[in-house]
Amino acid sequence: MRKSIAIDMDEVLADTLKKVILQFNERTGMSIKKEDLLEKKLRTEYPEHVNHLNELLLERSFFRDLEVFPDAIRVVKRLSEHYDVFIATAAMDVPTSFDAKYAWLQEHFPFLDPQHFIFCGYKGIVATDYLIDDNPRQLRAFKGKGIIFDAVHNQSITEFDRVTSWQDVERYFFGDE
Numbered sequence: 332m333r334k335s336i337a338i339d340m341d342e343v344l345a346d347t348l349k350k351v352i353l354q355f356n357e358r359t360g361m362s363i364k365k366e367d368l369l370e371k372k373l374r375t376e377y378p379e380h381v382n383h384l385n386e387l388l389l390e391r392s393f394f395r396d397l398e399v400f401p402d403a404i405r406v407v408k409r410l411s412e413h414y415d416v417f418i419a420t421a422a423m424d425v426p427t428s429f430d431a432k433y434a435w436l437q438e439h440f441p442f443l444d445p446q447h448f449i450f451c452g453y454k455g456i457v458a459t460d461y462l463i464d465d466n467p468r469q470l471r472a473f474k475g476k477g478i479i480f481d482a483v484h485n486q487s488i489t490e491f492d493r494v495t496s497w498q499d500v501e502r503y504f505f506g507d508e
């Protein structure tokens with residue numbers, strides 16, 4: 332039987348943080364860079380600006396035009412030829428994101444069956460063999476093999492296998508063939 336892989340969307344397939352920082356800077360007049368957020372989150376680092384963060388995330392189109400990380404499309408396509416691939420996104424964090432996320436997935440990953448899109452909250456209920464996610468909280472809840480996708484906020488986490496790019500995901504599942 333084919334094994335199954337669940338893949339998170341934000342900060343794994345999509346460079347969500349890049350757009351968040353861009354719009355956060357526009358709204359606050361700040362000039363934060365991704366590197367400034369090592370082991371940090373905007374939400375906890377700048378509590379006085381949380382309203383800006385909430386507002387920009389709640390715009391219905393926010394998730395529609397996020398950049399796809401390099402090689403993600405090619406490697407997910409290759410994975411889908413050998414594994415049952417599911418996209419598991421914690422859309423409950425931003426309930427207004429459903430339609431934009433769905434359209435984004437269909438645009439960039441048209442080879443995936445939309446029946447394999449899981450719009451969820453807690454990923455402890457996802458019963459795939461693997462989960463690729465940047466969020467250690469979700470990986471700890473998951474009961475299969477968790478793989479952490481490198482992000483500025485998760486650098487100190489050492490309890491999961493770590494992948495730093497989609498090329499690295501490809502090496503992880505297929506070796507250097």
Ligand SMILES: [Mg+2]
Nearest residue numbers: 339341342465
């Ligand atoms: Mg994520």
